[in-house]
Amino acid sequence: MKIRALFILLILILVDSLSNAIAGTNIYKHVDKDGNITFTNRRISNAQKISIASFSRNTEQSGSQSKSRVKDTTQKERNTMRRQILEKELVTEERLFSDTQNSLLQINNNAESSNHQEKSVQLKNKLFLHQRNITALKKELAKL
Secondary structure, three states: OHHHHHHHHHHHHHHHHHHHHHOOEEEEEOOOOOOOEEEOOOOOOEEOOOOOOOHHHHHHHHHHHHOOOOHHHHHHHHHHHHHHHHHHHHHHHHHHHHHHHHHHHHHHOOOOOOOOOHHHHHHHHHHHHHHHHHHHHHHHHHHH
């Protein structure tokens, strides 16, 4: 019976030491003269040894903080404010789209300009960006 208990203890110690070796529990943080940070499992001169346990505690704490709930009334207020901001941005983007479209029509009607082609391409690109922004804003508003 003693041999069996000793054998189990020996296996547990062996498994624990192997898991530590495989996991590479020694992590080093090195900051060079330019301020670049390097994390490695190899020892570097002037590197600070960091334990993995400190990382797991930090992630557990930050995870529990991020799970805090917001009151329904607070969330409704935030959604109302967000809707107002998105609606203002939508009105602005629609106005910019219309202005850009009018500018493009004017450039196309006045094809005598030397840089007509370049201005036309720039305005078409701006028109595309405004249209993309309008679509994105409408999509966000639909989610609220």
